[in-house]
Amino acid sequence: MMNRSILIGRLTKDPELRYTPSGVAVTQFTLAVDRPFTNGQGQREADFINIVTWRKLAETCANYLRKGRLTAVEGRIQVRNYENNEGRRVYVTEIVADNVRFLESANTQRDDQHNQDIGMPVEPSRKPMNQDPFSDDSKPIDISDDDLPF
Amino acid sequence: MMNRSILIGRLTKDPELRYTPSGVAVTQFTLAVDRPFTNGQGQREADFINIVTWRKLAETCANYLRKGRLTAVEGRIQVRNYENNEGRRVYVTEIVADNVRFLESANTQRDDQHNQDIGMPVEPSRKPMNQDPFSDDSKPIDISDDDLPF
Amino acid sequence: MMNRSILIGRLTKDPELRYTPSGVAVTQFTLAVDRPFTNGQGQREADFINIVTWRKLAETCANYLRKGRLTAVEGRIQVRNYENNEGRRVYVTEIVADNVRFLESANTQRDDQHNQDIGMPVEPSRKPMNQDPFSDDSKPIDISDDDLPF
Amino acid sequence: MMNRSILIGRLTKDPELRYTPSGVAVTQFTLAVDRPFTNGQGQREADFINIVTWRKLAETCANYLRKGRLTAVEGRIQVRNYENNEGRRVYVTEIVADNVRFLESANTQRDDQHNQDIGMPVEPSRKPMNQDPFSDDSKPIDISDDDLPF
DNA sequence: TTTT
DNA sequence: TTTT
Numbered sequence: 001m002m003n004r005s006i007l008i009g010r011l012t013k014d015p016e017l018r019y020t021p022s023g024v025a026v027t028q029f030t031l032a033v034d035r036p037f038t039n040g041q042g043q044r045e046a047d048f049i050n051i052v053t054w055r056k057l058a059e060t061c062a063n064y065l066r067k068g069r070l071t072a073v074e075g076r077i078q079v080r081n082y083e084n085n086e087g088r089r090v091y092v093t094e095i096v097a098d099n100v101r102f103l104e105s106a107n108t109q110r111d112d113q114h115n116q117d118i119g120m121p122v123e124p125s126r127k128p129m130n131q132d133p134f135s136d137d138s139k140p141i142d143i144s145d146d147d148l149p150f
Numbered sequence: 151m152m153n154r155s156i157l158i159g160r161l162t163k164d165p166e167l168r169y170t171p172s173g174v175a176v177t178q179f180t181l182a183v184d185r186p187f188t189n190g191q192g193q194r195e196a197d198f199i200n201i202v203t204w205r206k207l208a209e210t211c212a213n214y215l216r217k218g219r220l221t222a223v224e225g226r227i228q229v230r231n232y233e234n235n236e237g238r239r240v241y242v243t244e245i246v247a248d249n250v251r252f253l254e255s256a257n258t259q260r261d262d263q264h265n266q267d268i269g270m271p272v273e274p275s276r277k278p279m280n281q282d283p284f285s286d287d288s289k290p291i292d293i294s295d296d297d298l299p300f
Numbered sequence: 301m302m303n304r305s306i307l308i309g310r311l312t313k314d315p316e317l318r319y320t321p322s323g324v325a326v327t328q329f330t331l332a333v334d335r336p337f338t339n340g341q342g343q344r345e346a347d348f349i350n351i352v353t354w355r356k357l358a359e360t361c362a363n364y365l366r367k368g369r370l371t372a373v374e375g376r377i378q379v380r381n382y383e384n385n386e387g388r389r390v391y392v393t394e395i396v397a398d399n400v401r402f403l404e405s406a407n408t409q410r411d412d413q414h415n416q417d418i419g420m421p422v423e424p425s426r427k428p429m430n431q432d433p434f435s436d437d438s439k440p441i442d443i444s445d446d447d448l449p450f
Numbered sequence: 451m452m453n454r455s456i457l458i459g460r461l462t463k464d465p466e467l468r469y470t471p472s473g474v475a476v477t478q479f480t481l482a483v484d485r486p487f488t489n490g491q492g493q494r495e496a497d498f499i500n501i502v503t504w505r506k507l508a509e510t511c512a513n514y515l516r517k518g519r520l521t522a523v524e525g526r527i528q529v530r531n532y533e534n535n536e537g538r539r540v541y542v543t544e545i546v547a548d549n550v551r552f553l554e555s556a557n558t559q560r561d562d563q564h565n566q567d568i569g570m571p572v573e574p575s576r577k578p579m580n581q582d583p584f585s586d587d588s589k590p591i592d593i594s595d596d597d598l599p600f
Numbered sequence: 601t602t603t604t
Numbered sequence: 605t606t607t608t
Contacts, residue, residue, distance in 0.1 A: 001158040001183055001220075001401055002156065002158035002222075002372050002401055003156075003157055003158075003159075003185075003186075003199075004306060005155040006152065007153050007227070008152035008522055033152070033153045033227075047227060048229055049227055049229060072302050076186075076197075077155060078185075078197055079198055079199060079243075093199075093243035103553050151522075151551055152456070152522050152524065154454065154456060156306045156452070158372055158401060159604095160604060162601085162603050180601095182602065182604080183603090184604085196602080196604095198603085218603055220604085222452050224452065251308060251451055253308075253370065302456065302457065302458035303457055303458075303459075303486075303499075304456050305455040305456075306452065306453075306454050306455075307527070308453075309607070310608060312606040313605095313606075313607090330607085331607080332606065332607035332608080333451055333453045333527075334608085346606080346608095347453065347527060348529055348606055348607085349543075367607075368608065370608085372452075377455060377483075377497060379497045393543035539605095
């Protein structure tokens with residue numbers, strides 16, 4: 001009915017641009033968002049929140065965002081579920097972003113050696129989308145054209 | 151760094167008040183939040199979003215919220231993880247609410263037989279908290295005093 | 301850069317649908333939003349927040365919203381200024397809404413005599429837009445096609 | 451009932467710390483928030499949104515924020531009104547912030563000569579609060595202990 | 601495992 | 605100028 005989230009945090013990795021079978025661009029990344037308090041041991045923890053963007057915004061994110069960059073994200077919470085390769089139902093919560101702000105552009109970044117070497121904007125790595133975008137090990141596709149938000 | 155979500159939806163079940171070992175009140179419930187578009191088959195789907203409240207707010211929620219009630223929730227997204235009884239790491243995403251608004255009070259509710267029979271406010275069911283609050287089958291506790299947000 | 305507000309409150313009056321000279325629909329209304337605390341005299345005050353909607357949303361709001369109705373509004377804060385008939389610069393702050401939720405539809409409304417008499421949806425009153433939509437007395441137009449947000 | 455705004459923008463001036471007669475700290479500043487579109491002449495405009503903070507947050511803001519700094523603000527919209535020296539009722543809309551994030555700390559700031567000269571954190575200027583904090587010309591006080599949000 |  |  002109403003579903004709005006706004007987050008500010010830092011990318012845990014470079015984002016990765018993929019394409020659905022019908023050719024729609026999708027970019028996923030994770031934002032580390034510091035908690036507003038410290039835990040029992042006096043350490044500040046973070047929530048690691050998955051973000052998905054589609055189409056033109058996906059391409060802009062892939063082009064301009066990099067690991068560690070401070071970023072603001074606005075979107076809606078989505079809870080998808082799919083059956084994994086062991087036949088178990090897995091629930092994935094993610095933010096479907098419709099507004100992303102790059103709070104650190106390349107030239108405000110201090111020790112990003114990669115940017116200095118390469119120049120910005122950089123072409124993102126493009127992989128065929130045959131992986132669970134939120135994990136590192138091989139799993140069957142779990143994002144398809146059915147997941148398109150519009 | 152910044153982490154705020156606002157949701158309006160309906161409770162999928164009555165909320166349930168529990169207590170941590172040290173006696174702190176926790177109430178959890180799920181909000182069905184309709185998506186702003188229809189899927190490929192022309193049906194409107196919903197996201198089922200888990201909500202946690204603590205302390206006094208937990209008790210108010212347990213007292214006044216009921217299955218089906220339209221409710222607004224404001225809070226931060228939290229991603230917890232714990233090891234389940236099969237030794238697998240399970241990720242739970244939920245909203246830690248600090249503001250909950252009851253958009254339908256008992257007397258604006260039309261066909262809530264339970265309310266008519268019982269009168270409002272109603273004492274919530276109180277169970278010892280020895281269950282995963284997001285499931286119906288027996289699992290070891292996965293909320294403890296360590297999860298307290300402050 | 302980022303600008304998002306979410307409000308829940310009640311309409312202080314029926315909304316009014318108007319049209320810019322070029323024929324674009326605009327609806328404005330004010331939301332009374334209760335403050336989360338009481339003042340020095342123990343009374344709860346409210347903030348009276350102006351809302352503007354454009355185009356199709358303007359027409360839906362004019363059709364379905366009525367004085368007193370509980371309503372959720374999402375949009376961006378806008379600060380316009382114009383010169384009034386005395387040559388003074390007047391600042392107007394309002395929410396340009398892109399998402400409005402009717403939390404009380406006509407049939408959940410208890411004592412809205414107007415709705416019972418007339419049936420819902422009702423055709424809104426349509427006035428030529430030759431008035432300051434936030435006041436009741438005659439002033440020159442201060443919303444024009446230049447104010448169109450897109 | 452619910453009232454939440456989140457803004458990202460840049461300070462139009464250094465903030466100014468003041469004190470109410472009873473000694474409570476208040477800091478006010480204005481955020482320039484770029485609009486998400488360009489106007490008829492292809493220029494990007496901004497909304498200038500007034501922010502108020504109280505107590506400890508007021509002191510932190512006065513200590514760390516400076517003109518031009520990119521800043522995220524979270525709070526509630528408040529509409530105050532007071533009678534000005536000509537006997538007219540003036541409406542002031544502002545965000546009462548409860549969360550402010552400094553997105554550019556002193557050392558990520560490139561051409562802030564003031565910071566380089568002075569070193570950060572800097573003691574803010576402290577003026578007795580006998581001015582309308584949102585204007586430059588002399589007017590009677592319009593913030594008092596009655597405006598305290600809690 | 602889901603609400604109207 | 606304000607709503608329940």
